[in-house]
Amino acid sequence: MQVYLNGQYVDESEAVVSIDDRGFLFADGVYEVVHVYRGQPFEWDSHMARLQRSLAGVGIAGVDLKGLQTPRDSLIAQYGRKEAALYIQITRGVHRRTHAPPAPGTVTPTVLMWVRPVDPIPNETVMAGVSVITVPDDRWAKVWIKSIGLLSNVLAKGKALEKGAYDAVFVRDGMVMEATSANVFRVVDGVLQTAPVTNYILPGITRQVVIDLARGAGYGVLEEPFTVDELLNSDEVFLSGTLTEVLPVTTVDGQVVGSAAGAVARDVLARLHQRAGLR
Numbered sequence: 302m303q304v305y306l307n308g309q310y311v312d313e314s315e316a317v318v319s320i321d322d323r324g325f326l327f328a329d330g331v332y333e334v335v336h337v338y339r340g341q342p343f344e345w346d347s348h349m350a351r352l353q354r355s356l357a358g359v360g361i362a363g364v365d366l367k368g369l370q371t372p373r374d375s376l377i378a379q380y381g382r383k384e385a386a387l388y389i390q391i392t393r394g395v396h397r398r399t400h401a402p403p404a405p406g407t408v409t410p411t412v413l414m415w416v417r418p419v420d421p422i423p424n425e426t427v428m429a430g431v432s433v434i435t436v437p438d439d440r441w442a443k444v445w446i447k448s449i450g451l452l453s454n455v456l457a458k459g460k461a462l463e464k465g466a467y468d469a470v471f472v473r474d475g476m477v478m479e480a481t482s483a484n485v486f487r488v489v490d491g492v493l494q495t496a497p498v499t500n501y502i503l504p505g506i507t508r509q510v511v512i513d514l515a516r517g518a519g520y521g522v523l524e525e526p527f528t529v530d531e532l533l534n535s536d537e538v539f540l541s542g543t544l545t546e547v548l549p550v551t552t553v554d555g556q557v558v559g560s561a562a563g564a565v566a567r568d569v570l571a572r573l574h575q576r577a578g579l580r
C-alpha cells in the first residue's frame with residue numbers, strides 16, 4: 302500500500318522520516334483522522350478547519366491544506382474499499398535538535414497521509430455497550446489542539462485495558478472531560494449533555510454532528526459541565542468519535558449505567574450512518 306509523504310507516493314515499507322523530524326523528537330506536530338464512508342471522506346471541511354486551527358495553535362505555517370485533496374482522492378481510489386480510515390499528520394519538519402522552534406519559513410513541514418482499514422467495532426459490542434474507567438486528567442491545558450503528543454491518552458487507554466475496560470474518561474476538577482479518543486455524552490430524560498468546548502476538550506467533529514443530528518431530531522442538547530456522579534446517574538452514556546462513531550457505555554468504574562445500548566444512542570447512531578450515506 303502506498304502512502305503520501307512530502308508530496309510523493311511511496312510504498313509504506315519504504316516511507317521514512319528523519320531522526321531529526323521534530324514530530325519524532327518533540328511530538329511537535331498535529332494530526333487528523335477522517336472516516337471514509339462509501340469512498341467519501343466524511344465531514345472533510347470540518348476536519349480541515351480543525352487542522353487549520355491546530356496548525357495555527359502551534360505556529361506551523363506554509364501547509365496548503367487544499368492541496369491535500371488530490372492525494373486524498375488518489376489514496377482512497379488506490380485503497381479501493383468503500384470504508385476506510387484516512388490519517389493526516391503534519392509536523393514542524395526536520396531540524397537539528399533544539400527546543401527553539403525553527404523560524405517559520407526556515408523548515409518545510411513534514412506531511413504524511415495514509416488510508417488504511419477501519420477496525421470495526423463489532424455490532425454485538427455496540428449493542429451491549431462498553432465499560433469505561435475514570436482517570437485524573439493529567440494532560441496539558443491545550444487539549445483543543447489535536448497534537449500528536451498523546452502520551453497521557455495512551456497511558457490512560459492502557460490503564461483501562463489493564464482493568465478490563467474499553468476506555469478511560471478524563472476527569473478534571475471533578476468534571477467529566479472526554480475519553481482518550483472520543484467525546485462523552487450522557488442522556489437524562491431524553492436530553493443529551495456533553496462537556497462544553499473549552500481548552501480542556503478536543504472539539505470532536507462527531508460531537509458536533511451528534512449535537513446537530515440530535516437537535517434536528519427534536520432532542521434537547523446541553524453543552525454544560527457534569528460530574529462523575531452525574532455520569533453515573535444517567536439514563537444513557539455514550540462516546541462519540543470519528544472511528545468510534547456512537548458507542549454506548551454501560552459500565553462506569555464498575556457501576557452499571559444501563560443494561561444495553563440505550564434508545565437515544567441507537568437512534569443517534571442510525572442518524573449518523575444515514576448522514577454518512579449508509580442507509
Ligand SMILES: Cc1ncc(COP(=O)(O)O)c(C=O)c1O
Pocket residue numbers: 334479480481482483484502503504505506507508541542543544
Ligand atoms: C481526545 C479526543 N477527544 C475527542 C475525539 C473525537 O473527535 P472526532 O469526533 O473529531 O474524531 C478524539 C478523536 O480522536 C480525541 O482524540
